[in-house]
Amino acid sequence: MVGYILFYDPKNERFGFKTKHCFGGIMELYVKPEFRRRGFATQLIQRCVEYLKSKGTIDVRVDVLMHNKNAVNLY
Secondary structure: OOEEEEEEOOOOHHHOOOOOOOEEEEEEEEEOHHHOOOOHHHHHHHHHHHHHHHOOOOEEEEOOOOOOHHHHHHO
16 A cells, blocks of 8 residues: 545545535545655545535635645645
């Protein structure tokens, strides 16, 4: 395994809230340092967004710390 993405699906009832606007969110994204800058993070994000779209999601949210310049540039 070179990395992972943790996200929430708005159709998943375990989050316990419903909104008029159907959105998903990326909570964590990690790629091992030796595999970075090879497109793995981009692929994880693309596959996540494709999956969420297939479930009816119209927006995907992500929180990034301002000092995390690599993440800010990625998103």
